[in-house]
Amino acid sequence: MLRKGITESFGAAIHALNTTQLTDGVINRSKRMMLDTLGVGLLGTRTAVFNKALTYSQVHSMDFDDTWHPATHPSGAVLPALLALAETLPSRPSGLDLLLAFNVGIEVQGRLMRFSREAYNIPERFHPPSVVGVMGSAAASAKLLGLSPAQCSHALAIAASSAGAPLANAATQTKPLHIGNAARRGLEAAQLAQIGLEGNPAILDMHHGFGVYYKDYSPSAMAASGAFKWILEEQDVAFKRIPAHLGMHWVVDAALAARAKLQNTIGSFDLSQIRRVTLRVPPSKYVNCPLPVTEHQARHSFQFNACSALLDDKVSVASFSEAHISRPALRELLSKVKVETPPDNQPSFDKMYCEVEIETEQGHSHAARCDTFYGHWRKPLSQRHLVEKFSVNASSVLCTEGVEGVVEVIGNIERVTECSVLALYLRMTSNPQEELHCVNIQ
DSSP, X not given: OOOOOHXXXXXXXXXXXXXXXXXXXXXXXXXXXXXHHHHHHHHHTTSHHHHHSTTTOTTTTTSXXXXXXXXXXXXXXXXXXXXXXXXXXXXXXXHHHHHHHHHHHHHHHHHHHTTOSGGGSSOSSBOHIIIIIHHHXXXXXXXXXXXXXXXHHHHHHHHHTTOOOBGGGTTSTTHHHHHHHHHHHHXXXXXXXXXXXXXXXXTTTOTTTGGGGOTTOOOOOOOOSSSOOOHHHHSOOBOOSSSSOTHHHHHHHHHHHHHHHHHHHHSSOOGGGEEEEEXXXXXXXXXXXXXXXXXXXXXXXXXXXXXXXHHHSOOOGGGGSHHHHTOHHHHHHHTTEEXXXXXXXXXXXXXXXXXXXXXXXXXXXXXXXXXXXXXSTTSOOOHHHHHHHHHHHXXXXXXXXXXXXXXXXXXTGGGOSOTHHHHHHHTOBSSHHHHHHHHHHO
């Protein structure tokens, strides 16, 4: 018997995986991911980026969504595609069907990222969701559509031709389009495969196929038989507490701790008494932005996030407003920042640390280091805090009944007979005219 090719094995696994293989651990973790993704997506509809690109960028427009290891935002490219697809299907998928398809999309992304050691570090060339996200969307959509193994393989091949976005657009308004386009193009790839369009059936096997996105590509087959082990079971995601690049969470927590030490000594934080602020962070060009002038640059700036935490004793959604970014006090503090990249500080979300040292004009020094922030997979956000984050974010759009309804449905999604009930709550906006608009555009 001939051994399956790698792409063929992925197609067969996407087709074969079933709900009995979902473990309690995977179900619980993926429900948290779904709830968080919906919350940040709803909040994202209030941004300038969303208004400029309404149908593409609602999930990632504030850089507030979950992050995995190796580095990508796994949920944002998958869940929107599935919710859109589910509303078009005559079969009325159940909550368990949605949950399975979601996890198939997450799993495929995790497998693809493990084809490269390069993928384990903070990215340098391509934005990961644009590479693996479109493949996850295609796999999840193919699963919900019930495609054959061959059609699942072709869906991946078609999606691969829409993969890849340069990291140079990371700190711009274009970055949110990466995930939006990944969701859309992956869904389209599955629908095209369903009607017979074909791609290269060995797209994952080839270095000039999917391998073009990695310098050290080493693919392996995916088997769905036997005791299947989900990557999500072994590797949880990180949930963000602030709408910024994940690396900012380390520097914010370190800055807050250093500020507390300073206050405990001199009683207050006096900008005029600060001589220098030193940040010891991992090397990464695209999150080293000394003087950000836009919210998207600010979300990718170690310097800005550290200084915001020092000045305000917190970092929040409001921290990235134009008014906050342009404050004279903030610009003055930014001018006192020095960045160091110690050789032991690796550019990996699993190994990095951030240290903030405040030096005063009197010659005193107060330093703090963060190795693991609250929300990281090693220090998970509690369910209470996750629901609170969702509720605050979702309340910017939904009425109380809508917010509570989404929490209830996602919390019991594996027992929901028709996942379309979720869409009903997502339409319950706090503005009746806006609710009517949402219904009309479906």
